Amino acid sequence: GDSVTQMEGPVTLSEEAFLTINCTYTATGYPSLFWYVQYPGEGLQLLLKATKADDKGSNKGFEATYRKETTSFHLEKGSVQVSDSAVYFCALDSSYKLIFGSGTRLLVRP
Amino acid sequence: NAGVTQTPKFRVLKTGQSMTLLCAQDMNHEYMYWYRQDPGMGLRLIHYSVGEGTTAKGEVPDGYNVSRLKKQNFLLGLESAAPSQTSVYFCASSSGQFYNEQFFGPGTRLTVL
Numbered sequence: 429g430d431s432v433t434q435m436e437g438p439v440t441l442s443e444e445a446f447l448t449i450n451c452t453y454t455a456t457g458y459p460s461l462f463w464y465v466q467y468p469g470e471g472l473q474l475l476l477k478a479t480k481a482d483d484k485g486s487n488k489g490f491e492a493t494y495r496k497e498t499t500s501f502h503l504e505k506g507s508v509q510v511s512d513s514a515v516y517f518c519a520l521d522s523s524y525k526l527i528f529g530s531g532t533r534l535l536v537r538p
Numbered sequence: 539n540a541g542v543t544q545t546p547k548f549r550v551l552k553t554g555q556s557m558t559l560l561c562a563q564d565m566n567h568e569y570m571y572w573y574r575q576d577p578g579m580g581l582r583l584i585h586y587s588v589g590e591g592t593t594a595k596g597e598v599p600d601g602y603n604v605s606r607l608k609k610q611n612f613l614l615g616l617e618s619a620a621p622s623q624t625s626v627y628f629c630a631s632s633s634g635q636f637y638n639e640q641f642f643g644p645g646t647r648l649t650v651l
Contacts, residue, residue: 460638462639464642470644470645471542471628471642471643471644471645472581472628472630472642473642474639474640474641477639517580517581521638524569524588524632524634524638525571525583525586525596526571526581526583526630526638526640528580528581528582529580530578530579530580531578531580
């Protein structure tokens with residue numbers, strides 16, 4: 429069945445460092461791909477999305493490109509802030525259901 | 539526009555007790571979902587609904603029941619709670635159109651002793 433694998437955390441960075449969180453997927457066809465973010469004590473919020481191969485989703489300085497050839501959707505940000513500390517989930521759309529990765533906790537230190 | 543709301547926010551149950559979690563959305567969405575979140579396991583789908591009066595099983599449905607009597611509400615029931623059901627429960631909704639963006643509620647933290 430469809431599945432999502434993302435790098436284990438926690439990822440600890442200093443402010444202004446470059447961020448990459450890896451995400452790969454297994455799916456039949458070409459599903460839509462998502463990154464969701466969960467801030468402490470809150471529900472999940474959509475961060476960005478890509479609906480077809482080579483699409484680049486972007487929001488709040490974060491980017492991810494839908495790579496069909498490597499079945500990947502890695503999340504990147506050029507300069508992280510303390511306020512980016514959260515848990516990040518990669519997900520794919522499978523017949524109107526979302527399949528989530530296990531989440532990666534990011535901690536950004538001042 | 540409240541989006542997706544969940545009631546209650548916290549609950550402590552004893553083993554064998556029952557309870558119902560309520561999810562409400564005001565976006566006129568057709569699709570609604572219940573997930574549980576456990577450490578290191580991401581979110582796992584319990585049950586979902588593709589419209590008023592419909593329900594379907596997700597990945598981990600055992601021990602739970604659901605009902606969707608009104609389009610805006612989706613109820614999750616635990617008939618006889620077990621410690622393994624200690625978790626954070628999230629409700630979500632989507633229009634079911636295009637890329638199926640789901641909107642999440644704030645969660646309910648349930649502890650079963």
